[in-house]
Amino acid sequence: MLEKTLSIIKPDAVKAGYSGKIITMLEENGFEIKAMKKIRLTKKQAEGFYIVHKNRPFYDSLTTFMSSGNIIVMVLEKENAIADYRNLMGATDPAKAQRGTIRALYGKNIEENAVHGSDSKESADFEIPYFFSSIEIL
Structure with missing residues (x-):
């Protein structure tokens, strides 16, 4: 069954x-891009998106970082999209990410x-409509 997931290029x-x-x-890995746009989040928008992490020690630095520049948000679709x-x-830490993964290749820390x-x-059910209306998703 086809599944959708949200992707953000930070x-x-x-x-x-x-x-x-x-x-x-x-x-190249079989994902179909169903929607894509380049935006810049305000601090308040980043806080709303990452609300699940509100009580975590990294919440403020994460939301500051995510509102520090342009991002590209996408809706991706394929079978098992989330896991794939x-x-x-x-891995979240690029130093621990397997060779050839996005974070191993392009992550800093x-x-x-x-x-x-x-x-x-x-999460996908919350995240996708945070950035895209149904009319924007092909």
Whole structure:
């Protein structure tokens, strides 16, 4: 069964010029891009998106980072999209990510790790409409 997930190319990877390479990796791994746009979050928008982490010690630095520059948000679709994209992203800490994963190739550290992806169907169901209306998703 086809599944959708949210992907974000984070400010560090956009600024470094890795967006095209990351998008190519997605397509080469069978993901269909159903929606895509480049935006810049305000601090308040980043706080709303990462609300699940509100009580975590990294919440403020994460939301500051995510509102520090342009990001590319995408809706990806394929069979097992959530699990497959998490595998393609690699471990949160790029130093621990498997060779050939997005984070191993393009991440700097545990926070500036190039990409975000939904971690469950419930997360995807919250995250996708945070950025896209139904009319924007092909």
